[in-house]
Amino acid sequence: MARVVILGAGISGHTAALVLRRRLSREHEVLVVTPNRQWNWIPSNIWVGVGLMKKEDVTFELKPVYDRQGITLRQARAVEIHPEGSADSSKPFVTIESTEAGKEGSREEISYDYLINATGPKLNFGATPGLGPDGNSLSVCTYGHAEQAAQELAAGIERMKNGEKLTFVVGTGHGTCTCEGAAFEYIFNLEFEIRRAGVRNNARIVMLTNEAELGDFGVDGLQLERGGYVIPSKAFAESLFVERGVEWITGAHVQKVEPNQVFYETLDGESHSLAFDFAMLLPPFTGVGLKAFDKAGADISSTVFMPNQFMKVDADYTPKPYEDWKATDWPSTYQSPRYPNVFAVGIAFAPPHQLSRPRKTKNGTVIAPAPPRTGMPSGIMGRAVAMSIADRIEKGDDAPLHRASMGTMGAACVASAGSSFLRGSAASMTMYPVVPDYERFPQHGRDLGLTFGELGSAGHWIKRILHSMFIYKAKARFGWWLIPE
């Protein structure tokens, strides 16, 4: 009998748990450790953040699903990994700390045969003074944050109905943020709702982003075939901003957020400030701060994790200039180079470098969007690692590992720009591969036959269907495995 422990139940961890449970016979145990009782379809938090959905629409209780599937659930956060075991036993284990009501803080050691680190990010609001719901800005990263943003937006709309003119700032709260696509979605949903409320003339709406150009999305932008031309996603994105009357500030590193005032530095090294009445600024991510210890109890975190606390896997972490970056630098098996029975997927693995060209201001401030590794790529990684582990348990340690590199996989992104069946729209985008590969696709880095972008109501319908389909899949309803990640 083998035990597979999965730390985290986000898109990658939950996918891995369901795939493993389906692949492995019941003599083997699949155990998930997650601090949250509820599963959250995070892409739809955008709609919670403008008041179109409630928490119940984007979440469900994990326990009934795991009970039905035969997956063991521990409501706890992982705090330590002991991949060599301890002085008393060579069996590797993790130390977890309960988050369950009534048991908060109680610790437990759980041994494992295979470990998947799918802990996702720590929302690092602390990187920017005053950033976040505990400071002076809002967020939509969790459903709780999104509900708060919706309340603030509703209050703002009421003020505008009374004739006040308000400034709304949406974007990234640090020069190294990722998930610019979420800020893009939020700003256009916010604009759509303000327009629907009939107070658009009283709203100034500004995008404040660390992207050097709009449409970069942390993936170094895209090239798209449109109207007989190959155009950059910058043109595609800017046209939407101009159409909706939304201003933008690019290449910005937010230095601090004070009440109703954001201070930022731009790529030219100049410092600026912008007054606001409503600010939704995303935080940068780090790893969750897991510690690793060897058999003797010595801290080996620096050999297992990168300084940003994401876990090292089979990537090429050799520092090199942007011009020398290759798609093959990116991991494909997500196996720890030091411990073959440990894997890291989703946001938890350490990327070898950004995808967008990193830039510094003349003051030395780094303004470099971090690479996105959420959604479809996270799900595919979770499945690949689950298949690898299932093969090794069933066929032995020599079974080849499954591969799912972001250098050879694509991603679909449907970015909502307003929610309404007939008047709403979304940007439907696909890219292949996620990591530009200039050896296979010398001109554009991507296959233009599989990379496209289009705006229209059809995109909104797809986004709405994906919402229902992925929640159905996550609930492991009949035939869930037929739905691709």
Added chain:
Amino acid sequence: MSTPSDAIKYAMKPSRWVLFWRTFFPYQLYRFIWINLRMLRMIFKSHQ
């Protein structure tokens, strides 16, 4: 900062005709099918 008034000199602004097609139901129904097929092609390639 790029304001809509100066950015319009450099950015492509969709015409009324383009905006019409973006929400014209029969055309969007056709695009819905086309986009799904194109996404499926990319998804199957990514799962190989």
